[in-house]
Amino acid sequence: MSKDNEKLFSWYNQDGKENDIIISSRIRLVRNLEDYLFPSLMSNTSCKELSDKILTALGQDVIFYKKEEIPYTLLVSLKEQCMIDDRYFYAIALDLSQGMLFIINQDEHLKIITFASGFSCQEIFSRTYDYENKLSKKLKFVSNEKFGYLTARLKNSGTGLKLSLRIFVPSICVSGKFAELASVIEKNNLCAIPCFKNKYEDYFSNFFFDIYNWNCQSTSEVELLAQIKTLGDYILKTERKICREFADNNPTRVLHIVKSTLAKLLNSLLLTYEEAINAIAILKWGLETGVLTGISHTELNSMIYKLNTIYLVVINENYTFSYDDDIKNEPALLIQRLRAVVFQDCIQNVRLI
Numbered sequence: 001m002s003k004d005n006e007k008l009f010s011w012y013n014q015d016g017k018e019n020d021i022i023i024s025s026r027i028r029l030v031r032n033l034e035d036y037l038f039p040s041l042m043s044n045t046s047c048k049e050l051s052d053k054i055l056t057a058l059g060q061d062v063i064f065y066k067k068e069e070i071p072y073t074l075l076v077s078l079k080e081q082c083m084i085d086d087r088y089f090y091a092i093a094l095d096l097s098q099g100m101l102f103i104i105n106q107d108e109h110l111k112i113i114t115f116a117s118g119f120s121c122q123e124i125f126s127r128t129y130d131y132e133n134k135l136s137k138k139l140k141f142v143s144n145e146k147f148g149y150l151t152a153r154l155k156n157s158g159t160g161l162k163l164s165l166r167i168f169v170p171s172i173c174v175s176g177k178f179a180e181l182a183s184v185i186e187k188n189n190l191c192a193i194p195c196f197k198n199k200y201e202d203y204f205s206n207f208f209f210d211i212y213n214w215n216c217q218s219t220s221e222v223e224l225l226a227q228i229k230t231l232g233d234y235i236l237k238t239e240r241k242i243c244r245e246f247a248d249n250n251p252t253r254v255l256h257i258v259k260s261t262l263a264k265l266l267n268s269l270l271l272t273y274e275e276a277i278n279a280i281a282i283l284k285w286g287l288e289t290g291v292l293t294g295i296s297h298t299e300l301n302s303m304i305y306k307l308n309t310i311y312l313v314v315i316n317e318n319y320t321f322s323y324d325d326d327i328k329n330e331p332a333l334l335i336q337r338l339r340a341v342v343f344q345d346c347i348q349n350v351r352l353i
Helices: 003-009 044-058 072-080 121-136 170-174 178-187 221-249 251-267 273-289 297-306 309-318 331-346
Strands: 022-031 063-066 091-095 100-104 110-117 161-168 190-194 208-213
Touching (some): 022 221, 044 091, 072 309, 100 121, 110 121, 121 161, 121 221, 161 221, 170 178, 170 273, 178 190, 178 221, 190 221, 221 273, 251 273, 273 331, 309 331
Antiparallel strands (some): 022 110, 022 161, 063 091, 161 208, 190 208
16 A cells, blocks of 8 residues: 555554554544535435535545445445445545545535544644635535534534544553543543443453544534543543553453463464454553563554454455365355464564563
């Protein structure tokens, strides 16, 4: 993949500030244009007309695809990064130089999505609004003095801005103090949902959370940014303090969890995605507690996406691998085998301290 593509497709490979705890930052900004019905009510002719108008405003630097024209590998890459889902949309546009995705005519006329690794909300906020300001000089976005930007979905009305952080807080959770963090999040009119919720409560994959504003009406854009930044600082300080205390007071327990996980990984022939995420989480905790070396948080974070089933299916279809006879006709087992091999290759330099 070329360097120009890395911002969009491989942002998770880039070093990000504080990415041991704050995995990534994301912005989603929605706008609708004057004189057009909402997407669910538009005719095909109006849909194409609006799409052409947005594309003209975006300029010649973007790459444009109608939904049915998106290359399969690109579609997979966007899905595994959670930039798009299976809901209908008319088209997308990519600005590779800015690392931004534009979704046209999904539930709103225009959705702008920007990702970055680590605690980067200020960076992506500035990048997104610089672009929005440029577009607003060419497109008339529908707004109301009382209600702000008008949208098809009520929760998007107001600023149209959703700002989120993906966090990993194992020490807070293991020590039984997540309820305190949840209370702080709620007081800021934000919400936290598990990213990889597992039925086994002791799985460390349960300790990844997405934190975001659940509606766009309760505060201004600048106030929301300040809230998220303040909350991020609080999470960093709290997780690191509790981690130090927990590691000092429970060295045997910490070492047992990390050592047993590493041993199982190195000897696994099959690995489900749920097992992989749990292992990634424990290895990250091993780095955080100081019992592990030989790998970085950036490398571990990137495996959250590289070990995704969709991503591995593309690899399996485009490269030649040799599988044992008993699994070569079992697609699910082939992917589990490939996942184990990829993971083991990534951790070959990992050592306990």
